[in-house]
Amino acid sequence: MMERVKTFFAAMVAALGLIFAAVGAASAAPLRIEITEGVIEPVPFAVPGFVAESTGAEEWGARLAQVVADDLTGTGLFRQIPASAFISRPTSFAAPVQYADWKAINAQALIMGAVAVADNGRLTVKFRIYDVFSGQELGKGLQFQGTTDGWRRMAHKVADAVYSRITGETGYFDSRVVFVSETGPKDDRKKRLAIMDYDGANVQYLTDSQSIVLAPRFSPTGDRVLYTSYATGFPRIHVLDVGSAQSRILESQSGTMSFAPRFAPDGRTVVFSLTQGSNTDIYSMDIGSGGAQRLTNTPGIETAPSYSPDGSRVVFESDRSGSQQLYVMPAGGGEATRISFGQGRYATPVWSPRGDLIAFTKQTKGRFHIGVMRTDGSEERLLTASFLDEGPTWAPNGRVIMFTRETQGASGQASLYSVDVSGRNLKRVRTPGGASDPSWGPLQ
Amino acid sequence: MHIGHYISGAGHVGLIGWLLLGPLFNSEPLPFEVTNVSMVTEEEYAALVAAEQSPNATDTAAQPPAPDVTEEAPPPAPREETPPPETAQPAETVPAPAPEDAPEPAEDAPPVVAQPEDTPPPAPAPPGQEDVAVILPETSARPQPRPAPRVAPEPVAPSEPDVQVDEQVQPEITPDESATEETPQDPQEATAPEEAATEIVTEAEEPSGAPERSMRPRVRPRAPAPPLATETAETPEPSEDTNPTASAVEDALAEALGGGTEPSAAPSGPPLSAGEKDALRVAVQGCWVVDVGSPSASVTVVVAMQMEQSGKVTPGSLRMVSSEGGDATAARVAFEAARRAILRCQKDGYNLPIDKYDQWQEIEMTFNPERMRIR
Numbered sequence: 067m068m069e070r071v072k073t074f075f076a077a078m079v080a081a082l083g084l085i086f087a088a089v090g091a092a093s094a095a096p097l098r099i100e101i102t103e104g105v106i107e108p109v110p111f112a113v114p115g116f117v118a119e120s121t122g123a124e125e126w127g128a129r130l131a132q133v134v135a136d137d138l139t140g141t142g143l144f145r146q147i148p149a150s151a152f153i154s155r156p157t158s159f160a161a162p163v164q165y166a167d168w169k170a171i172n173a174q175a176l177i178m179g180a181v182a183v184a185d186n187g188r189l190t191v192k193f194r195i196y197d198v199f200s201g202q203e204l205g206k207g208l209q210f211q212g213t214t215d216g217w218r219r220m221a222h223k224v225a226d227a228v229y230s231r232i233t234g235e236t237g238y239f240d241s242r243v244v245f246v247s248e249t250g251p252k253d254d255r256k257k258r259l260a261i262m263d264y265d266g267a268n269v270q271y272l273t274d275s276q277s278i279v280l281a282p283r284f285s286p287t288g289d290r291v292l293y294t295s296y297a298t299g300f301p302r303i304h305v306l307d308v309g310s311a312q313s314r315i316l317e318s319q320s321g322t323m324s325f326a327p328r329f330a331p332d333g334r335t336v337v338f339s340l341t342q343g344s345n346t347d348i349y350s351m352d353i354g355s356g357g358a359q360r361l362t363n364t365p366g367i368e369t370a371p372s373y374s375p376d377g378s379r380v381v382f383e384s385d386r387s388g389s390q391q392l393y394v395m396p397a398g399g400g401e402a403t404r405i406s407f408g409q410g411r412y413a414t415p416v417w418s419p420r421g422d423l424i425a426f427t428k429q430t431k432g433r434f435h436i437g438v439m440r441t442d443g444s445e446e447r448l449l450t451a452s453f454l455d456e457g458p459t460w461a462p463n464g465r466v467i468m469f470t471r472e473t474q475g476a477s478g479q480a481s482l483y484s485v486d487v488s489g490r491n492l493k494r495v496r497t498p499g500g501a502s503d504p505s506w507g508p509l510q
Numbered sequence: 511m512h513i514g515h516y517i518s519g520a521g522h523v524g525l526i527g528w529l530l531l532g533p534l535f536n537s538e539p540l541p542f543e544v545t546n547v548s549m550v551t552e553e554e555y556a557a558l559v560a561a562e563q564s565p566n567a568t569d570t571a572a573q574p575p576a577p578d579v580t581e582e583a584p585p586p587a588p589r590e591e592t593p594p595p596e597t598a599q600p601a602e603t604v605p606a607p608a609p610e611d612a613p614e615p616a617e618d619a620p621p622v623v624a625q626p627e628d629t630p631p632p633a634p635a636p637p638g639q640e641d642v643a644v645i646l647p648e649t650s651a652r653p654q655p656r657p658a659p660r661v662a663p664e665p666v667a668p669s670e671p672d673v674q675v676d677e678q679v680q681p682e683i684t685p686d687e688s689a690t691e692e693t694p695q696d697p698q699e700a701t702a703p704e705e706a707a708t709e710i711v712t713e714a715e716e717p718s719g720a721p722e723r724s725m726r727p728r729v730r731p732r733a734p735a736p737p738l739a740t741e742t743a744e745t746p747e748p749s750e751d752t753n754p755t756a757s758a759v760e761d762a763l764a765e766a767l768g769g770g771t772e773p774s775a776a777p778s779g780p781p782l783s784a785g786e787k788d789a790l791r792v793a794v795q796g797c798w799v800v801d802v803g804s805p806s807a808s809v810t811v812v813v814a815m816q817m818e819q820s821g822k823v824t825p826g827s828l829r830m831v832s833s834e835g836g837d838a839t840a841a842r843v844a845f846e847a848a849r850r851a852i853l854r855c856q857k858d859g860y861n862l863p864i865d866k867y868d869q870w871q872e873i874e875m876t877f878n879p880e881r882m883r884i885r
Contacts, residue, residue, distance in 0.1 A: 096814065096872035097782060099791050102881050104798035104851070106661035106710065143801060174850055197846070199853040200828075233804055234843030420805075435714050448714035465803055488803040489712030 106490075108145035109174050109232065111138060114152065116179035116191070117159050126214070127181045130191060130221045134177065137225035137239040140265065141466075142491030144232075147173050159192065168198045175204070177228055188213060191220050195228055204231045218267060219510070226509070238264060238461040242507045243468065244282045244291050244308075247271065248480055248500030255500075259293060261308065264461070264506070266482075266496035272311050281457075284507040285329045291505075292316075292327040292336060303327045303338055305353065317356040324349075326369045330397070331377040337361070339369040348382055350397075361399035372416045372424075373397065374441070381405070381415040381424055381441075392426060394441065405443030414457055417441070420464035423487070427456040427469075436469050438487060449489040453478075457502070462509045468495065470502040662706035663795065669702040710802070782862075782869050790860055794875065797855035799847060800882045809836035809844035810878045815852065817871050821859025823852060831874060848877040 113135050116127035138144040153167040159180035168176050179193035192209035196202070208227055210220045219240055226237030247260040247269075256275035259282050262268055273279055277297040284291055291306045298315075301323045306313035316336065318324045327338040330350070337350045340358075346367040351358040362368045366386035373380055374397075381394045387404065390411040395402035406412040410430025417424055421441070428435040428448065434455040439446040454472040461468070465487055471494075472480040480502040482495040495501075660666075680701045800807055811834075816827035828849050833841035852875065862870050 096874045097787075097870045098874045098876070099787060099794070100876040100878060101791060101795050101798055101848075101851075102878050103663035103795045104800040104877075104879065104882055105663075105706070105796065106802055106882070107659065107704075107706075107799055109799060172854075174854070197850070199850050200846075232843075232846075233801060234806055234839045235804060437714070447712070449712050451714040485713075486803055489710055489714070492713050 108139075108143055110145045110147050110172055111175040111177065111228075112147045112152065112168055112171070112173040113138075113177040113179075114149065114156055116181045116193070117156060119159070119180050119182040119190075120184070123181045123183045126183060126189060126217060127179070130181055130217065130224070131177075131179065133218055133221035134179075134225045134228065136265070137222060138228060140493075141229070142486055144175075147171055159194075163196050165196075165198055165201045168196075173198050175228070175232055177224075179224065183214070189217055189220060191224065193224050193227070195231055218263065222263070235465060236463045236509060238463045238466065238506075238509060240510045241462050242284075242288065242510070243459075243482075243495075243504050244272070244284055244507065245482060245497070245504040246279060246282065246502045247497070248502055249275070252476060252478065259291065259306070260501075261291075262497065269498055272306060272308070273313070281326060281503050281505075283328050283505045286331055286333045286508060288507040288510065290329075290333075292329060294325040294327065301325045303336070305336075316351065316353070326371065328372055330373050331375055337371040337373065337380060339371070348380070359399070361395065362402070368393075370414045374417045375419055375421045381417055383413050383415060392424070392443070405439070405441070406446075407443065408446055416458055416460060418460050418464040419462055423464070425458035425460060425467050427458065436467060436485065438467070447489065449485050449487075450483070450492060455483075457504065459504050459506045461506050468504045468506055470504065472502070660704055660706040661708065661710055662704075663708070664703075664706065665708045666703045666706040668705040670700065780866065780869075782866055786863060786866075790862065790870075790873075793855050793860055794851055798851035798877060800879050801847075802879075802882055804843065805836050805840040806843040806847065807879050807883050809840045810834045810876065810880070811841060811844045811848055812874055812876045813845065813848045813852065814872070814874045817862070817867075817873060818859075819864060819867050819871075821862050822856050828852065844877065844879075848875065851877075 113131050115124075115131045118124040118127045135146045139146050151171045153170055154164050156163075156178055159178060163176065163178070174197070176196040176198055177193060178196070179191065181192075182190045184190065188211055190209065190211050192207060194207040195204040197204050205227075208224075210223055212220050222237075222239035225239045229235070229237040229239070241264045242261055243264055244259060244261045246257050248255050248257055250256045257279050258275045259272040259279050261270050261272060272291070273295075277295055279296075280294040280301070282291050282293040289308055291308060293304055293306065294301050295304050296302075297304075302318060303316045303324045304313045305316055316324070316327075318340070319342075321342075323341040324338050325341075327336050329336060334354060335350055335352055337348060339346050340349050345365060346369055347363060348361045348368045348371045349358045350361055361371075361380065362382075362384070364384070364386045366384050368382055368384045368386070371380045371382040378397055379394055380397050381392060382402075383390055384393050384402070385391070386393075390413055391404055392406040392412045392415045393402040393404050405424075406426070408428070408430075410428050413427045413429070415424050415426045418438075423438045424441055425436065425438050428437050433451050434453070435448040436450045436455050436458050437446055437448040449467070450469070450471075452471055453474040454470075456470050456472075458467045458469045460466075461484075466484050467487060468482055468484045470480050471483045472478055479500045482497055482501045482504050483492060484495055485492040495504075680698060812831040814827075814829055814831045816824040818824050830841070830845040833844065836844070
């Protein structure tokens with residue numbers, strides 16, 4: 067009997083002890099808060115003019131800082147704090163950062179730079195990025211050297227580094243776009259290939275306006291451009307060397323029309339459409355040997371092929387189901403899977419460099435849209451709407467889409483626009499005259 | 511009893527008989543009106559319509575004006591709600607501009623003050639809208655989000671141009687020279703939260719009134735961790751010599767009394783109320799900038815920090831406890847965004863009750879962008 071009583075009391079004491087221990091442990095746990103709602107707004111940054119470290123470098127310092135600021139604000143993800151709001155102005159690149167002064171104006175990032183011009187005319191640009199609110203440097207300082215002719219590229223490289231360190235993505239500022247430059251009235255439009263910086267600067271023409279050119283496409287390394295030309299009367303695919311501006315016709319059978327070319331990620335294979343009689347199918351060709359392989363074989367029209375970044379699949383448009391829809395098939399051909407099921411017609415699909423999305427042109431209810439969807443066709447989102455939007459191309463980091471927008475009417479003109487993949491920050495790309503069919507090249 | 515049986519039997523027989531034989535005595539269907547329709551040619555129809563049409567009718571009458579679904583500016587007040595003419599005298603220093611259509615009063619005549627009527631005048635109907643079927647818009651009347659550059663949980667209407675951006679809404683106070691010295695007024699700038707919409711509005715979505723896709727449902731709350739499975743089958747049989755109750759009690763006592771473990775510093779004071787936690791959450795989320803197009807938008811990070819009694823984060827104590835989704839770079843970016851949010855919004859310290867400091871001296875915040883991604 068006594069044994070039972072002792073056991074009972076011991077059990078009671080143990081239970082009470084356990085309760086107290088549990089309560090104590092719960093109280094010692096940290097306070098837990100879950101944040102599920104944030105804000106979407108540009109990150110404010112400050113970029114004082116780059117400090118001149120040699121005589122005559124003041125002008126370069128201001129110009130470099132301006133291009134860096136334009137690059138960052140142009141993304142829609144950053145907001146420049148005007149210099150008039152600055153409390154302190156750095157006079158030396160090595161001077162310690164007065165974080166309190168930048169916090170006071172709510173600058174989250176501070177970009178400090180310096181520039182020097184050597185006697186031989188070479189520029190030296192160096193910069194550091196600071197996270198103001200944590201009071202520490204983001205990464206290490208970098209330095210670039212180059213000629214004064216390439217000062218814009220150096221500024222783009224600084225902006226790319228800033229963008230990359232803050233967002234974790236690679237930038238896209240030091241990249242180029244090849245496009246079709248258009249001049250003249252709609253019924254007598256002159257078209258020629260042109261190349262420019264991503265922001266519309268440094269335009270150079272690659273072909274003359276003697277014949278119609280269409281759909282230029284950059285190679286993965288940016289050294290060559292594929293395009294379709296009517297120089298022979300029939301559409302033929304040409305490959306152009308960007309450095310020398312020399313082009314040659316890719317081999318093709320006589321009596322056929324070949325168009326809509328695009329490089330494979332390896333840069334050695336080209337996928338394109340070929341029309342024989344009334345049937346259009348997709349082929350791939352090894353550029354070196356000229357050997358072609360038929361990838362589709364249906365009575366419908368298959369065109370606008372685009373490789374996935376790993377080169378294993380191809381997305382294309384086809385009307386085999388009765389309306390123009392998007393399909394995905396293995397890179398070597400085979401059974402294709404339809405991925406678009408919405409209302410309207412889908413065209414010109416392009417696989418994102420990230421591999422997660424496919425951009426496309428959609429026509430529905432009399433309007434054209436640029437949209438994106440997952441590679442399985444899910445989560446379709448339309449980003450733009452206008453009288454005529456078409457021909458999307460991805461920025462090298464898969465974050466921005468550039469496309470052609472044409473205005474209505476006899477005096478309508480084509481121009482280039484860009485939009486963030488989220489649908490924000492729609493803006494026109496500055497080009498001299500009309501422009502269409504952009505193809506965004508790789509980061510240089 | 512018998513009478514009841516007879517009545518019941520008669521009733522049942524009658525019911526069965528009606529069910530069986532009822533259809534035989536069906537009455538003729540009720541007569542219905544029949545209108546004879548004769549085919550007419552287009553010319554005859556046009557002649558008929560022309561004869562009955564009012565002389566002022568126009569072809570445009572069948573097209574009512576499209577409803578204005580834009581939300582960029584507040585919609586103009588409908589005509590029937592137009593307030594009556596102001597009878598109050600305007601301040602001398604700020605003369606109200608005369609309406610453009612106001613008739614010039616006669617020089618000799620005294621000014622006539624229009625008296626407001628009890629019932630507003632009937633709104634003039636648009637021309638040609640009588641007896642016209644109104645075509646309903648395809649879009650719903652759901653209010654359309656504004657394309658503000660800032661997307662935040664709470665929509666904020668655009669403020670006056672000179673208003674400073676601040677979390678608090680404060681009216682502007684200017685020193686009133688006419689005020690007596692007994693009631694001094696400190697000058698204060700007008701402040702208001704920054705303009706914000708609740709979701710991203712793309713160019714493609716702007717014309718429509720309602721989204722084509724529904725919001726993703728909220729994340730299901732995490733289920734409690736399942737109890738660890740014990741391999742009871744392999745548990746050896748207790749020997750007869752041992753007393754299981756006594757050993758269990760001894761073990762429990764030893765654990766409860768802290769044998770071998772450090773005594774936990776149990777904080778005193780009541781726990782934070784839900785409102786106090788919400789205040790902290792709201793304070794931080796206003797500074798948490800989410801880049802919805804970035805891979806970091808798929809990363810959930812847990813950030814731990816030590817707090818000072820002033821409500822500020824102890825310098826250098828912010829650290830990432832864990833991350834889920836995305837690669838290491840995306841996790842780093844997500845952590846830095848969370849860190850910036852916590853540090854930016856603390857200003858002079860978060861508003862936390864000092865008497866409950868033990869409860870919040872250590873905080874773990876989970877930044878989960880799941881709901882932000884679909885915007």
